[in-house]
Amino acid sequence: MIDIMLIIALALFGLAVLITLFRVIVGPSLPDRVIALDMIGVILISGIATISILLETKAFLEVILILGILAFISTIAFSKFIERGVFIERKRDL
Amino acid sequence: MIVIANILVVLLISIGVIFTVVAVIGVLRLPDVYTRSHAATKSTTFGVLCTLSGVFLYFWLIEGDFNIKLLLGIVFLFITAPIGGHIMGRAAYISGVKPSELTVKDELEEVVKQAKKDRTSQKMKSDED
Numbered sequence: 045m046i047d048i049m050l051i052i053a054l055a056l057f058g059l060a061v062l063i064t065l066f067r068v069i070v071g072p073s074l075p076d077r078v079i080a081l082d083m084i085g086v087i088l089i090s091g092i093a094t095i096s097i098l099l100e101t102k103a104f105l106e107v108i109l110i111l112g113i114l115a116f117i118s119t120i121a122f123s124k125f126i127e128r129g130v131f132i133e134r135k136r137d138l
Numbered sequence: 139m140i141v142i143a144n145i146l147v148v149l150l151i152s153i154g155v156i157f158t159v160v161a162v163i164g165v166l167r168l169p170d171v172y173t174r175s176h177a178a179t180k181s182t183t184f185g186v187l188c189t190l191s192g193v194f195l196y197f198w199l200i201e202g203d204f205n206i207k208l209l210l211g212i213v214f215l216f217i218t219a220p221i222g223g224h225i226m227g228r229a230a231y232i233s234g235v236k237p238s239e240l241t242v243k244d245e246l247e248e249v250v251k252q253a254k255k256d257r258t259s260q261k262m263k264s265d266e267d
Contacts (some may be wrong), residue, residue: 053155060162075171076229083178090189108211119222123229
């Protein structure tokens with residue numbers, strides 16, 4: 045019974061990734077695309093967690109941590125790129 | 139005992155899936171960047187939290203393994219996902235993405251304008267020095 049429910053959940057996660065991919069391609073501005081990419085990362089995390097129950101293995105649990113860190117750091121880097129700010133702020137005393 | 143654990147796991151993962159699907163509908167249909175980031179960060183974070191909690195309970199109650207890595211992942215996601223959404227919204231506003239026409243009030247406009255004016259005058263002053 046739990047297997048059927050997990051497969052349905054995986055199908056819904058796949059559908060969610062597809063719809064978000066539509067937003068990545070269409071999205072009118074750059075921040076739209078970055079937010080959608082961040083969301084794809086988060087949906088992938090829940091998909092991997094579901095797969096690890098389905099296969100009854102603990103091997104994928106490190107992937108969750110690493111994907112979370114990568115999604116966060118890429119969002120921060122893209123936001124700095126979009127703001128066109130300075131990456132490291134220095135105080136110069138002239 | 140196993141039946142109760144199974145019901146708990148299924149309930150948590152179902153809540154996670156429902157929130158994720160609602161968030162995706164929001165990302166597809168809402169009008170501008172700010173409302174879309176609202177949908178994408180808040181409800182997706184709650185959905186993934188519920189799903190990961192269900193997986194954690196599955197491994198704890200059924201397989202008998204208290205997995206600290208999964209717990210660390212839950213805490214990390216709970217802290218970082220809203221920060222990413224907030225910082226992305228700020229970058230979108232500063233880079234000049236217009237809000238949709240349905241927006242009633244924009245209180246940030248004057249503040250950003252004043253800050254830009256201050257920065258340019260400060261720069262001119264430091265150039266003169």
